[in-house]
Amino acid sequence: MINLKDISVTFTQKKSDVTAVDHVSLQIDKGDIYGIVGYSGAGKSTLVRVINLLQKPTQGQVIVEGKDMVTLSARALREERKKIGMIFQHFNLMTSRTIADNVAFPLKGSGLSKADITAKVEKLLALVGILDKKAAYPGQLSGGQKQRVAIARALANDPKILLCDEATSALDPKTTLSILELLQEVNQKLGITIVIITHEMQVVKEICNKVAVMENGRVIEHGDVISIFDQPKAPLTQDFIRTATHVEQAEKKLLAHTDKPLYVLKFPNATGAVIIDLFKKFAVTADILYGNIEFLQEVPIGTLIVTLESDNGGVLDLDAISDYLAQRQVRISEIERTTEKEVIA
Numbered sequence: 001m002i003n004l005k006d007i008s009v010t011f012t013q014k015k016s017d018v019t020a021v022d023h024v025s026l027q028i029d030k031g032d033i034y035g036i037v038g039y040s041g042a043g044k045s046t047l048v049r050v051i052n053l054l055q056k057p058t059q060g061q062v063i064v065e066g067k068d069m070v071t072l073s074a075r076a077l078r079e080e081r082k083k084i085g086m087i088f089q090h091f092n093l094m095t096s097r098t099i100a101d102n103v104a105f106p107l108k109g110s111g112l113s114k115a116d117i118t119a120k121v122e123k124l125l126a127l128v129g130i131l132d133k134k135a136a137y138p139g140q141l142s143g144g145q146k147q148r149v150a151i152a153r154a155l156a157n158d159p160k161i162l163l164c165d166e167a168t169s170a171l172d173p174k175t176t177l178s179i180l181e182l183l184q185e186v187n188q189k190l191g192i193t194i195v196i197i198t199h200e201m202q203v204v205k206e207i208c209n210k211v212a213v214m215e216n217g218r219v220i221e222h223g224d225v226i227s228i229f230d231q232p233k234a235p236l237t238q239d240f241i242r243t244a245t246h247v248e249q250a251e252k253k254l255l256a257h258t259d260k261p262l263y264v265l266k267f268p269n270a271t272g273a274v275i276i277d278l279f280k281k282f283a284v285t286a287d288i289l290y291g292n293i294e295f296l297q298e299v300p301i302g303t304l305i306v307t308l309e310s311d312n313g314g315v316l317d318l319d320a321i322s323d324y325l326a327q328r329q330v331r332i333s334e335i336e337r338t339t340e341k342e343v344i345a
């Protein structure tokens with residue numbers, strides 16, 4: 001569906017060149033809700049603008065629905081772009097036009113009659129849940145409502161792809177969730193492939209099935225959301241995952257609360273009686289201090305923080321315990337007692 005092959009984008013400036021995107025290859029399949037996560041300046045916006053060629057890559061191939069975008073004529077490119085809608089952090093609505101006119105705007109020159117345009121606009125406004133605001137102006141709407149208008153506008157030309165650049169970053173958490181739900185509905189009902197750029201892993205956790213992590217113009221890790229959340233490899237990915245769950249706060253509080261060694265158990269598919277089995281097999285008592293289950297695409301991923309104590313006062317055979325747990329698809333690790341977290345530049 002979207003195939004980015006070895007894309008680089010270098011901005012030439014007076015003093016020095018900036019390589020915003022550095023040899024990125026990415027495949028986004030039809031029906032995906034694909035998250036691209038990274039801190040500010042990582043190159044996310046530049047990369048996503050390459051998809052509809054708002055940004056021409058310095059090198060590499062952009063294949064969208066089988067078409068090599070870089071080689072298209074201006075006219076063919078205009079047609080292809082209609083199949084790619086886009087929404088932004090600050091909505092980019094025309095303030096002096098009504099909501100209905102904003103949504104109708106991309107339909108100019110579409111050949112549809114006035115009546116057809118009105119009908120289509122109303123259908124789109126109903127889909128995003130703000131038909132009652134059609135005669136209002138953007139200034140009269142809340143942030144969430146404005147983003148709904150922007151989504152309706154982005155859908156006006158029946159796109160196959162919707163690009164979202166920090167679409168929820170200006171919204172409060174509750175409104176963010178309602179917009180993400182709407183995007184999920186757009187994906188499922190209309191079969192539109194969605195690319196979501198965000199600096200919040202929480203957003204990825206809510207609706208994405210795939211994710212790529214960007215740093216310094218490069219994709220440092222990518223894959224399906226469940227495996228990335230279960231076993232993030234790059235330190236930056238681990239950092240992002242921690243911010244998307246409450247495990248880190250719990251770790252900090254518990255470390256301050258006790259001097260005992262603390263262990264994290266991760267259950268990629270929450271299973272049964274592991275704690276009891278530890279007692280039966282190893283005479284080890286696990287005291288549960290914290291528990292959490294995240295659902296990622298309906299798959300439960302469990303986390304427990306425990307203390308482990310050998311019943312007869314003996315030494316813990318952590319290697320044996322770890323091997324045993326691994327057979328049960330449970331991973332164990334001790335929480336490190338470092339005060340300063342490594343700062344990732």
Ligand SMILES: Nc1ncnc2c1ncn2[C@@H]1O[C@H](COP(=O)(O)OP(=O)(O)O)[C@@H](O)[C@H]1O
Nearest residue numbers: 011018020038039040041042043044045046047
């Ligand atoms: N038009 C431009 N001219 C020069 N540098 C740019 C331009 N657009 C982006 N950059 C630079 O490219 C890098 C990546 O920017 P961007 O793609 O906006 O990152 P992100 O969206 O992840 O915050 C940054 O260092 C930014 O300053």
Ligand SMILES: [Mg+2]
Nearest residue numbers: 044045046166
């Ligand atoms: Mg950006």
